[in-house]
Amino acid sequence: MHKVGLVSRDPETFTPLRPTAAPVCVTALEKSPSTPSTSDFPPPCQEPRGSTADAKEQDHATPGDWDSPTPCTEWSVRDLVNHLVNEQLWVPDLLAGKTVADVGDKFDGDLLEDDPLRAWTESSQAARAAWLRPGSLVTIVHLSFGDTDGAEYCWQMTTDLAVHGWDLATAVGADAGLGDELATAVLDHVAPQVAAWQGTSWFADPVPVPDDAAPQARLVALLGRAP
Known part of the structure; x- marks a missing residue:
């Protein structure tokens, strides 16, 4: 299994997800002139199921788990959580209009x-606050591959959290419990992109699952994980 960082800032290896439902995000915010509530966002951008799940799964971890392997073969549990914290820390700056060069290397390293749980809690709460500011889904975000809107960035971040939430839960023996609504929304968004990702370092090849498999199982299997 490979690492996945859909919002990687390496222009040599990143091909952006193309939005399939971003207009839903944009329409919702255009109808909401005040600070948006979570109900203004489509399912993948609402209450951050990945955020709360990741916190529970980290809390489930014992001291010995931090060095344990994960489905991302190059990352231990600690490495994976560090990646998740890194991605959350970038959100306020990118939604504020900063470029990759502006941010530089301030979020590199350990x-x-x-206190991994504190690091996750603080970074994810700051990211959530940035998403809930007016205009977050229609602002222009400057990523390494070019400019995109906040709605597409939201999809990328949600996919990253959902998949890595499953990775983390699997690594520590917990139930990811993504929920059918979130798993289906992410699955529908990423499915058209998977063929273009084959041969990259992002994912292993899709894993066959029964047609009647649950949405969570179909999502992680599509992204190269054995549910």
Whole structure:
């Protein structure tokens, strides 16, 4: 299994997800002139199921789990959580209009220090606050491959959290429990893109599952994980 970082800032390896439902995000915010509530966002951009799930799964981890392997073969549990924290820390700056060059290397290295759960909680809460500001889904975000809107960035971040939430839960023996609504929304968004990702370092090849498999199983299998 390979690491996945859909919002990678390496222009040599990144091909952006193309939005299939971003207009839903945009329409919702255009109808909401005040600060948006979570109900203004489509399912993948509402209450951050990945955020709360990741916190529970980290809390489920024992001290010995931090060095344990994950479905992302190059990452331990600690490496995976560090990646998740890194991605969350970028959100406020990117939604504020900063470029990759502006941010530089300030989020490189070990971000967890001696309290991984605190690092995750603080970074994810800051990211959530940035998403809930007016205009977050229609703002222009400057990523390494070029400019995109906040709605597409939201899809990328949601996919990253959903898949890595499953990775983390699997690594520590917990139930990811993504829920059918979130898993289906992400599955429908990424399915048209998967063929273009084959041969990259992002995912292993899709894993066959029964036609009647649950949405969570179909999502992780499509992205190269054995549910």
